[in-house]
Amino acid sequence: MRELSDLECVVLGLVWRKGSCTAYAIRKEFVQSSSSYWSGSAGAIYPLMERLEKRRLIESQAGSQGKRNHLLYSITSEGERELSRWLSDLPSNKSCVITFNPLRSRMFFLDALSREDRIAFLRNAQAKLKQEVPRALDKQGDYLERGDFFGNLAMESVLHTLRSQLSWLDEAMSHLEGDRPLESGQADCRRIARFKDDSERNERRQD
């Protein structure tokens, strides 16, 4: 049987956490999440719930509110076992922990931009990250109020990420903002000074 996708497992976890809920309530979690990785689109969630139910990891109960019908899902014991398995088994193929990062991906090619545009990129990225901090704090506060210790801890990871990215951008900025970012003589930059020599050698080698 096919391995569950990460989204399927997260949904399974949400059903477990919420106890008894509709597909729509699950969707909202993703729509309101601070991450944009999963959109929580109906086209993703509704069929996914059916898949989970077909595998007996969740079960549904018909209900209604006014004239509107809905299905209330809850996790089965087999579902709980599957959830535990996912929680315990980090994928072992290569580094599962280094995932996509739009800033990092762009940084690789930033020399394709003019000096001004590079700085603009960094400033823009900084702004975006700073914008996220209060949002994350709010969300963390919500978890705290609900007494959700692990949600709080998960949001702490977001904050750590934001801070580390900001300090990385600071570092990058300090290199790029100087007139001769490759030649100053501080500790960090001695390391980088070596780059330039190397790259000049490289260019010469290519000629």
Add this chain to the structure above:
Amino acid sequence: MRELSDLECVVLGLVWRKGSCTAYAIRKEFVQSSSSYWSGSAGAIYPLMERLEKRRLIESQAGSQGKRNHLLYSITSEGERELSRWLSDLPSNKSCVITFNPLRSRMFFLDALSREDRIAFLRNAQAKLKQEVPRALDKQGDYLERGDFFGNLAMESVLHTLRSQLSWLDEAMSHLEGDRPLESGQADCRRIARFKDDSERNERRQD
């Protein structure tokens, strides 16, 4: 015309960087990358190169080595424009910077595990992250040798990420190892209380 995917843009950047290369050389970059986000599978890359060529962002030139034929791709000036555009325009929908993180996703539901399994999870995650550090340093060293300043900077982001995740796990561990993680009155928890104040102040400021 459809917007380019991130993978397409990264490939475009690689072609730009490498100057003239085969699809296979591009694939290798992904296979050897420290991230597992894109597999660099043939089924992804070869059709992608055709798509980029059809859009005139890259162009190919037939070549051969021995009896084996191949296509050498290089970027066009339209391709360079498109690359600059991607570099400058961070997606604005929600937070593009908070992406998927398998550790964080699991942390949300870690209370589904027994106390021992939670600790085991954290230890396992720590081990995985620590494993990555020397790998990342090596890769950074490679960029350094090649005089690729921006590659070096990008890998610096990986290192920042690894370190921040490790410190987050440390924090989590110190909470979970104690008997009453939610109720202790130490510094960490006071800090969490402060967060809440911060976010409240923020809300007020926004009003």
Add this chain to the structure above:
DNA sequence: CCGCTCATGTAACTGGTTACATGATTTA
């Protein structure tokens, strides 16, 4: 010469996406 890896693909599948449909409920 045999087997292994390199290099260049093709084919089938699928888990997500966006866009659309539709009736119920709320709000102006």
Add this chain to the structure above:
DNA sequence: TAAATCATGTAACCAGTTACATGAGCGG
């Protein structure tokens, strides 16, 4: 009561995935 939004979906598409095919070069 008209318009907007909520809630529950369906349909079409597509960018990736894994798996397979195939011939070239190469080490034993």
